[in-house]
Amino acid sequence: MKKKAYILVIIGLVTLVVAGFLYVKKVEAPVNNSQPTTENLQQATSNLQPITDNNKNAANNSQKQETVDPLDNALSRITKKPFGIYVNPGNSPVNPERFTGYHSAVDLEATTEEQNINVPVRIFCDGKLLAARNASGYGGVAVQSCTLDDQSVTVVYGHINLKSMNVKVGDVLQAGDFLANLGAGFSNETDGERKHLHLGIHKGSDINILGYVQSKNELSAWIDPTKYLD
Numbered sequence: 001m002k003k004k005a006y007i008l009v010i011i012g013l014v015t016l017v018v019a020g021f022l023y024v025k026k027v028e029a030p031v032n033n034s035q036p037t038t039e040n041l042q043q044a045t046s047n048l049q050p051i052t053d054n055n056k057n058a059a060n061n062s063q064k065q066e067t068v069d070p071l072d073n074a075l076s077r078i079t080k081k082p083f084g085i086y087v088n089p090g091n092s093p094v095n096p097e098r099f100t101g102y103h104s105a106v107d108l109e110a111t112t113e114e115q116n117i118n119v120p121v122r123i124f125c126d127g128k129l130l131a132a133r134n135a136s137g138y139g140g141v142a143v144q145s146c147t148l149d150d151q152s153v154t155v156v157y158g159h160i161n162l163k164s165m166n167v168k169v170g171d172v173l174q175a176g177d178f179l180a181n182l183g184a185g186f187s188n189e190t191d192g193e194r195k196h197l198h199l200g201i202h203k204g205s206d207i208n209i210l211g212y213v214q215s216k217n218e219l220s221a222w223i224d225p226t227k228y229l230d
C-alpha cells in the first residue's frame with residue numbers, strides 16, 4: 001500500500017511538471033505570436049518603400065511639369081541653331097548670318113505652315129516678367145525670372161511680337177500662360193531675322209540678353225534649355 005501511494009505521488013508530481021511545462025508553453029505562445037507581428041511591421045515598412053519611390057517619381061514629374069514648352073514639339077524645332085553652336089558669317093546654318101560667337105540659347109523654328117499665322121509663345125516657367133522691349137538683333141524680346149532646380153535664372157524670349165502681349169513688366173506669370181505671338185519673319189518684330197523663337201536661360205537673376213558669347217567661359221553662364229524641353 002505504501003508503495004502504491006508513493007507511485008501515486010510520483011504520478012501526481014509528473015502530472016504537475018507536465019502541466020506546468022504546458023502552461024509555460026502556452027504563456028510563451030503569445031510571445032511567439034508577437035514575432036509575426038514584428039514581421040508584419042517590417043513588411044508594412046517595406047511596403048512603404050515603393051510608395052517612397054513613387055513619391056520620388058512624383059517629385060521628378062513635378063520638376064518636369066514646372067516648365068512648359070514655349071512652342072509645341074520644341075525639341076524637334078531645333079534644326080538650325082542648338083545651344084552652344086559656334087557660328088560666324090562663313091559657317092552658319094543660317095544665310096545670311098550677321099552674328100559671330102557661341103549661341104547662348106536654342107532656336108525653335110517656325111514650320112512652313114506657321115509662316116503666315118499667329119504662333120503663340122507660352123511662358124516657360126513660373127516667374128515675374130522683368131523686361132519686354134525692342135533690342136538690336138531681336139526685334140521684340142522679353143525676359144522673365146524663374147527658379148529651375150532651386151537655381152535662380154532668367155529666361156530670354158527673342159523675336160516676339162511685343163504688340164500681341166497682354167501681360168506687362170512686373171506681372172507674375174505661370175508656366176503655360178500666353179506671352180506673345182512670334183514676330184513675323186524678316187520684319188521689325190524679328191529685327192529682320194526669320195520667324196523663330198530664340199530661347200535662352202541665363203544663370204542668376206540679372207537681365208542678360210546676349211544671344212552670342214565670345215568664349216566657352218562666358219557660355220558657362222547659360223543653361224542648355226533642351227534639358228527642360230520635350
Ligand SMILES: [Zn+2]
Nearest residue numbers: 105106107198
Ligand atoms: Zn538664337
